[in-house]
Amino acid sequence: MSRRERLKAKLEKRELWADKAKGRADQHFASASRIADNIPLGQPILLGHHSERHARRDAERIRSSMTHGVEEQRLAQHHASCAAGLADQLDRSVFSDDENAIEQLEARIAENEAERDRRKLINRLFKKRDTEGLAKLGLNLERLEASVAQLPSFDQQPYPGYSLTNLGARIRSDRKRIDEIRARTARAERANAGGGVVIEGTGEYVRVTFAEKPTREVLDALRAAGFSWGAGSWCGRRDRLPAESRTAAI
Numbered sequence: 540m541s542r543r544e545r546l547k548a549k550l551e552k553r554e555l556w557a558d559k560a561k562g563r564a565d566q567h568f569a570s571a572s573r574i575a576d577n578i579p580l581g582q583p584i585l586l587g588h589h590s591e592r593h594a595r596r597d598a599e600r601i602r603s604s605m606t607h608g609v610e611e612q613r614l615a616q617h618h619a620s621c622a623a624g625l626a627d628q629l630d631r632s633v634f635s636d637d638e639n640a641i642e643q644l645e646a647r648i649a650e651n652e653a654e655r656d657r658r659k660l661i662n663r664l665f666k667k668r669d670t671e672g673l674a675k676l677g678l679n680l681e682r683l684e685a686s687v688a689q690l691p692s693f694d695q696q697p698y699p700g701y702s703l704t705n706l707g708a709r710i711r712s713d714r715k716r717i718d719e720i721r722a723r724t725a726r727a728e729r730a731n732a733g734g735g736v737v738i739e740g741t742g743e744y745v746r747v748t749f750a751e752k753p754t755r756e757v758l759d760a761l762r763a764a765g766f767s768w769g770a771g772s773w774c775g776r777r778d779r780l781p782a783e784s785r786t787a788a789i
Contacts, residue, residue: 553622560615567608658698
């Protein structure tokens, strides 16, 4: 199961839990309302009257139902908030095991590079006070000057240096991820060509890559030997490599 599939499963669970909690809250509130509807508006508890015990019992049932209703309502809001966060993550993120991850990352790189070039152009036009050039981009020089005047004196331009630096960092990060995905794919292909598993490394540490997910016994043996999972492979000390992982037990 890919990371996106796991997050989608979590999202569905959160949405289901939110719906169930909301349903329980509605039931508690409805129960309290039914009891309250049978009590005349403003009717106090008559001390010493034969109805006192029944009235106190109704009051306690109303209080209990409202308390539980509020608790379930808050739980529903919590699950709904978590679901919204997962949905946003699924919408914004590119996961390394997405089928079209490289294409998505390349598109994002191109978008960020275009945005960086646009910001650099605006800064140059602003520095030259090129009113016509800025107007072609839908910008007004006087408004830019008023906005820039609020910035620190050492970086008074429409797009401060840190904004360009941040875009450059995102571009480099996505390029690095593309390299990692390609390397991960290549290791998986070598594992497939090698009969299901490939063990790489020349020093005291090795990287174990399986063409398909190993059996539970193999995974448990790797964890027990101190191997850690990352970038599609298991990494650990060569002298602790479990015998089970040396074969393509899948």
